[in-house]
Amino acid sequence: MTYNYLLTLCLILVSTKLFSLATGKMQMPQVVGALLAGLILGPGVLGSLTQALFGMQVCLQPSDLLNQLAELGVIVIMFSAGMGTSINDLKSSGKAGFLVALIGVLVPLGMGTLLMRIFNPGGNILSAVFMGTVLTATSVSITVETLKELGKLSTKVGNTILAAALIDDILGLICLTIVTSLAGATVNIALVLLKIVLFFVFVGIVGVLFYRFMVWYDRRVKDQNLHRFPIAAFALCLFMAWAAESLFGVADIIGAFSAGMIVAMTPKGQYISGKFSPLSYLLLTPIFFANIGLKVTLPKMNATFLLFTVLLVAVGILSKLIGCGLGAKLCGFSNRQCLQTGFGMACRGEVALIVANKGMAMNMVESEYFGPIIILVICCAVFTPILLKAAFKGEGAYEGLQSSQLVDNYEASNQVDIVTDRLLRHNQEKQKPNNADKH
Amino acid sequence: MTYNYLLTLCLILVSTKLFSLATGKMQMPQVVGALLAGLILGPGVLGSLTQALFGMQVCLQPSDLLNQLAELGVIVIMFSAGMGTSINDLKSSGKAGFLVALIGVLVPLGMGTLLMRIFNPGGNILSAVFMGTVLTATSVSITVETLKELGKLSTKVGNTILAAALIDDILGLICLTIVTSLAGATVNIALVLLKIVLFFVFVGIVGVLFYRFMVWYDRRVKDQNLHRFPIAAFALCLFMAWAAESLFGVADIIGAFSAGMIVAMTPKGQYISGKFSPLSYLLLTPIFFANIGLKVTLPKMNATFLLFTVLLVAVGILSKLIGCGLGAKLCGFSNRQCLQTGFGMACRGEVALIVANKGMAMNMVESEYFGPIIILVICCAVFTPILLKAAFKGEGAYEGLQSSQLVDNYEASNQVDIVTDRLLRHNQEKQKPNNADKH
Numbered sequence: 061m062t063y064n065y066l067l068t069l070c071l072i073l074v075s076t077k078l079f080s081l082a083t084g085k086m087q088m089p090q091v092v093g094a095l096l097a098g099l100i101l102g103p104g105v106l107g108s109l110t111q112a113l114f115g116m117q118v119c120l121q122p123s124d125l126l127n128q129l130a131e132l133g134v135i136v137i138m139f140s141a142g143m144g145t146s147i148n149d150l151k152s153s154g155k156a157g158f159l160v161a162l163i164g165v166l167v168p169l170g171m172g173t174l175l176m177r178i179f180n181p182g183g184n185i186l187s188a189v190f191m192g193t194v195l196t197a198t199s200v201s202i203t204v205e206t207l208k209e210l211g212k213l214s215t216k217v218g219n220t221i222l223a224a225a226l227i228d229d230i231l232g233l234i235c236l237t238i239v240t241s242l243a244g245a246t247v248n249i250a251l252v253l254l255k256i257v258l259f260f261v262f263v264g265i266v267g268v269l270f271y272r273f274m275v276w277y278d279r280r281v282k283d284q285n286l287h288r289f290p291i292a293a294f295a296l297c298l299f300m301a302w303a304a305e306s307l308f309g310v311a312d313i314i315g316a317f318s319a320g321m322i323v324a325m326t327p328k329g330q331y332i333s334g335k336f337s338p339l340s341y342l343l344l345t346p347i348f349f350a351n352i353g354l355k356v357t358l359p360k361m362n363a364t365f366l367l368f369t370v371l372l373v374a375v376g377i378l379s380k381l382i383g384c385g386l387g388a389k390l391c392g393f394s395n396r397q398c399l400q401t402g403f404g405m406a407c408r409g410e411v412a413l414i415v416a417n418k419g420m421a422m423n424m425v426e427s428e429y430f431g432p433i434i435i436l437v438i439c440c441a442v443f444t445p446i447l448l449k450a451a452f453k454g455e456g457a458y459e460g461l462q463s464s465q466l467v468d469n470y471e472a473s474n475q476v477d478i479v480t481d482r483l484l485r486h487n488q489e490k491q492k493p494n495n496a497d498k499h
Numbered sequence: 500m501t502y503n504y505l506l507t508l509c510l511i512l513v514s515t516k517l518f519s520l521a522t523g524k525m526q527m528p529q530v531v532g533a534l535l536a537g538l539i540l541g542p543g544v545l546g547s548l549t550q551a552l553f554g555m556q557v558c559l560q561p562s563d564l565l566n567q568l569a570e571l572g573v574i575v576i577m578f579s580a581g582m583g584t585s586i587n588d589l590k591s592s593g594k595a596g597f598l599v600a601l602i603g604v605l606v607p608l609g610m611g612t613l614l615m616r617i618f619n620p621g622g623n624i625l626s627a628v629f630m631g632t633v634l635t636a637t638s639v640s641i642t643v644e645t646l647k648e649l650g651k652l653s654t655k656v657g658n659t660i661l662a663a664a665l666i667d668d669i670l671g672l673i674c675l676t677i678v679t680s681l682a683g684a685t686v687n688i689a690l691v692l693l694k695i696v697l698f699f700v701f702v703g704i705v706g707v708l709f710y711r712f713m714v715w716y717d718r719r720v721k722d723q724n725l726h727r728f729p730i731a732a733f734a735l736c737l738f739m740a741w742a743a744e745s746l747f748g749v750a751d752i753i754g755a756f757s758a759g760m761i762v763a764m765t766p767k768g769q770y771i772s773g774k775f776s777p778l779s780y781l782l783l784t785p786i787f788f789a790n791i792g793l794k795v796t797l798p799k800m801n802a803t804f805l806l807f808t809v810l811l812v813a814v815g816i817l818s819k820l821i822g823c824g825l826g827a828k829l830c831g832f833s834n835r836q837c838l839q840t841g842f843g844m845a846c847r848g849e850v851a852l853i854v855a856n857k858g859m860a861m862n863m864v865e866s867e868y869f870g871p872i873i874i875l876v877i878c879c880a881v882f883t884p885i886l887l888k889a890a891f892k893g894e895g896a897y898e899g900l901q902s903s904q905l906v907d908n909y910e911a912s913n914q915v916d917i918v919t920d921r922l923l924r925h926n927q928e929k930q931k932p933n934n935a936d937k938h
Contacts, residue, residue, distance in 0.1 A: 064741070065570075066744075067737070067738070077727065124567075287780050295509050298512070301505045302503070305502040306502055312505065335777040335781065336781075338777050339778050342729055342730060342733050343778060
């Protein structure tokens with residue numbers, strides 16, 4: 061029996077958190093920190109270094125346990141993302157959000173495919189489309205932080221960005237569904253498309269049944285038995301992920317995301333979502349990202365490769381600016397508002413990395429392309445706040461402010477945790493009457 | 500790539516919950532349900548059945564993933580148990596709680612060892628002591644439920660039981676520490692005992708350092724960054740579990756339990772404890788218990804074996820009754836109160852199973868003895884409420900009621916979850932003004 065797995069998990073938790081704090085301070089997404097932790101403590105950097113110095117690798121190593129927890133991790137991350145995508149919110153997102161999302165997905169998809177086709181003309185066409193798919197999903201967390209800082213989250217632009225980011229996750233995942241299904245298939249495209257349609261019908265039927273069950277059960281069960289709801293939700297997530305792959309040939313993460321959207325509609329949706337957060341940040345998310353870092357091999361730097369990276373970053377930002385800006389223009393936004401919306405949608409994050417990771421697992425993205433994608437994520441995160449602030453420069457402090465349901469919902473989910481903590485603290489203080497006197 | 504692990508996890512979640520609900524209805528501990536789920540869906544029952552009917556095993560199978568998650572699961576369960584054992588509560592537990600716990604640990608330890616020695620006279624003496632150790636730890640949840648039902652939780656007896664159950668966990672784990680360390684050692688007993696002492700010194704030093712760090716960090720960090728506290732606590736747990744085994748030759752679960760006790764003292768102790776609950780019930784606990792069930796092989800029933808099982812149950816209940824009753828008598832309890840205390844402490848649960856499982860992993864408990872231990876857990880759970888109610892019969896409704904800090908703390912931890920849910924529901928309702936009108 062060996063106990064080193066305990067130390068490995070401990071080091072992963074501590075290092076991913078420390079690196080995330082460091083990248084957070086540098087205005088970069090925390091996932092980049094977690095990736096870096098794996099890269100630096102793994103064979104990539106520390107391993108090579110100790111090999112050179114002492115003649116042996118002393119570093120974290122990929123293992124079966126880490127791989128399996130990482131696999132489970134990506135399922136839970138996508139399930140949580142699905143739970144964050146409420147149908148009710150989507151209904152109130154309006155025409156602007158939809159158009160910005162749609163054109164903002166199509167343009168990066170096309171431009172990414174084209175770029176890959178130019179650099180790898182002999183490769184599989186689906187592999188090129190996969191690179192386009194990686195570019196589709198927006199990550200709004202950095203944009204939201206920047207808009208908050210500017211006091212511009214509750215504006216027409218802020219609201220449109222939040223709505224469009226919700227929708228473009230779904231559109232991006234539909235692209236992924238089609239691409240991965242085609243990649244896994246032998247030849248019969250009609251059958252593949254039929255299976256995808258059947259999958260969405262299946263999601264609809266399971267969704268209605270599960271929703272009705274939860275509404276009925278919510279009325280029946282007393283407050284004391286709340287654990288059952290997250291357990292039922294997780295069982296649904298695991299079942300849908302399995303069913304997607306095994307019955308319909310659709311990626312497991314799509315199944316998990318759909319399960320999340322179903323759960324979000326149920327009466328206990330927010331409560332369930334809160335219970336998955338610790339499962340995710342205490343164990344599965346750090347392992348997933350550190351594990352990617354552990355497996356990254358630093359590619360040989362040559363001129364072609366460097367050029368590809370620079371162009372990927374440029375295409376990544378420009379394609380969102382063009383696509384989302386065009387969508388906003390069609391809805392009558394001013395040129396300045398189009399620019400703001402475009403820059404606000406340019407950030408990439410977890411989903412881009414998860415899609416790329418899926419592509420690697422399916423041999424659709426060669427591992428040497430993973431480096432440029434990480435650099436894309438970092439650059440977008442660095443440039444987005446700068447570009448956004450420039451685009452808002454000179455606007456009055458209260459210009460364009462409006463109330464927004466989407467913004468309220470986004471904020472509410474962060475508050476519960478803080479209230480819970482205060483409540484507990486209050487109880488604890490009450491229990492120490494003598495301590496209270498000393499203060 | 501295979502996706503069957505997703506379906507396996509889904510089936511484990513659903514079946515353990517359903518079986519737990521069923522055993523819960525029958526006044527048995529929920530862990531028994533989880534064990535049964537594994538036993539019935541695994542090779543033991545479903546496997547044998549399908550083998551006989553169709554000539555092939557169609558059932559859940561033990562796997563590397565399940566084994567590793569179960570190993571991590573037991574660490575998290577013991578960490579949570581440690582977090583439930585606050586030093587502040589121990590201080591206010593008084594002389595009665597301590598004496599009841601101490602004699603209530605020594606008597607079962609001695610009687611269990613003797614029983615095993617009689618049935619297996621040629622065996623290892625440590626293996627006999629191990630069976631005694633399995634009998635030491637009390638599980639109070641069923642007793643608490645029964646006392647609540649009787650309205651007798653806030654009495655001298657109720658308070659003594661809560662206090663003694665806290666302390667006997669610790670005493671039982673000290674026994675386990677010594678037994679496992681001796682079992683793992685080659686010959687030098689002095690060195691083993693020195694290592695155990697050093698381990699407790701180590702726990703003390705790490706505890707003080709971690710406590711100071713958390714107090715300092717709690718003042719420094721704003722409400723927004725609460726995730727860091729559970730992550731730091733989990734890192735401590737993993738580190739202590741690893742250090743216990745690797746540096747001191749002490750069982751990993753003891754390290755995890757000590758880490759839990761340290762965390763419970765920090766300002767964010769209760770908050771952290773709440774965050775581990777979903778990690779435990781959503782993933783690790785069901786897998787741990789189902790995995791034990793999957794690996795149980797039904798022993799051949801013969802007269803000796805049956806006699807052993809009956810005697811183990813009798814010794815299990817009687818030894819606690821004698822030990823705890825004696826402890827209560829020494830503190831001036833009336834005979835009736837001694838009987839109440841003794842029966843209240845007779846229940847066994849998770850910890851007994853975890854200790855037995857550890858013993859199997861170390862080849863100290865042969866797998867055929869696992870069946871009788873499970874039966875002991877079931878019988879104690881069935882008999883405790885009946886015996887307790889009999890012992891309280893005829894007492895007036897308000898007789899002996901008193902306020903108690905321990906009882907208040909025990910109740911408080913269950914309230915937060917409910918409050919959180921109500922808060923979320925309230926927010927959701929507020930967000931649907933048109934729905935609200937309809938009601």
